[in-house]
Amino acid sequence: MGLSIQRLADQRNDIDVVSLWRRGDDLSAAIAEADVVIDFSMPEATLEVVARSVGQRKPVVCGVSGLDEVQVAALRGAAESIPVLYDRNMSQGVTVLDATIRQVARSLGGGFNVRIEETHHIHKKDAPSGTALKLGDSLIEAGAATSHDDIDYHSERRGEVPGDHSVIFTSATERLEFSHSVTTRDVFADGALRAAVWLTRQPSGWYSMRDVLFGED
Ligand SMILES: NC(=O)c1ccc[n+]([C@@H]2O[C@H](COP(=O)([O-])OP(=O)(O)OC[C@H]3O[C@@H](n4cnc5c(N)ncnc54)[C@H](OP(=O)(O)O)[C@@H]3O)[C@@H](O)[C@H]2O)c1
Structure with a gap:
């Protein structure tokens, strides 16, 4: 860095x-x-x-x-x-993603399951990533989850992926997905x-x- x-x-x-x-x-x-x-x-x-x-x-x-x-x-x-x-x-993109999911969570209210998926290179040791936890904090603050235990975190370690994150809201009737990919550190x-x-x-x-x-x- x-x-x-x-x-x-x-x-x-x-x-x-x-x-x-x-x-x-x-x-x-x-x-x-x-x-x-x-x-x-x-x-x-x-x-x-x-x-x-x-x-x-x-x-x-x-x-x-x-x-x-x-x-x-x-x-x-x-x-x-x-x-x-x-x-x-x-990253400016993740900052916008973060603000977006806060707004989405507040607008949807309860009744949606939330999942955060992240993929990083095989050298990364921590999981979920700090960014996934940051996005999770935002979902909790916006009322989409009461704790991190309510959030379905999914981490994948593959190749040299610099960092992908998706936040997915699912109800019985619909699914919304918001994603961000880093192309260079x-x-x-x-x-x-x-x-x-x-x-x-x-x-x-x-x-x-x-x-x-x-x-x-
Ligand atoms: N917020 C973000 O968007 C973001 C993005 C990327 C990375 N990061 C974080 O930024 C940090 C650096 O990432 P990186 O990929 O550049 O890691 P890195 O290549 O391992 O670089 C870490 C640097 O910190 C120095 N350092 C480590 N411990 C130190 C100590 N006790 N005193 C003084 N210097 C020390 C290292 O010096 P030596 O070479 O002497 O060990 C090295 O120059 C990590 O904490 C990482 O998690 C944050």
Whole structure:
């Protein structure tokens, strides 16, 4: 992701990558140069990145998947003093899919069974994917399910598939299906860069890609 972000940023004239932080480098020095920090590391590194960003009052875009509840709570705490955008899927298409299924769930009301199917490459270890769980959270918030146990998750690991997700609503009389396919992982870097530019204009707070695409600006 780091390489993808750097390559796509080089193609834009509104972003300069002023520093790249790697394990062992001076994190504070890297952050000092920046207007906004983008973190695509691993959960073990994220809290340190966020704590240093709070110390230097820099906004943070965090795309790290697999954060536990305590780590997410720490990010939310940081959002009281800096702008923090956290999303388990930075793709604009999945953000639109997510908003769509929320609307669909609210419009349909109860009475529909919900299924989330996801297919990823054989190297992916977690299942269901973070994105599938994010979509499931939205179905629960919109009233289509009361818990994740109510949702029929189906995960498939095949070849080098970058990431497919479908959300399917079924009743006794009809079936609706909404799908998204990633064609290149650059999609996540692209979304993170759009989010980073947007976040530099926001006050302290807790944001997601939904705010970037649908929020006031
Ligand atoms: N939200 C989204 O849309 C989205 C999309 C894709 C990926 N992701 C997430 O983004 C992250 C990166 O994905 P990736 O595919 O680029 O993984 P990756 O190729 O394994 O890269 C992870 C990077 O994080 C560094 N890192 C790991 N632990 C660290 C630590 N404790 N301190 C400092 N640096 C550390 C690694 O450095 P070393 O090389 O030194 O190990 C590596 O450069 C993952 O958490 C992934 O789940 C999110």
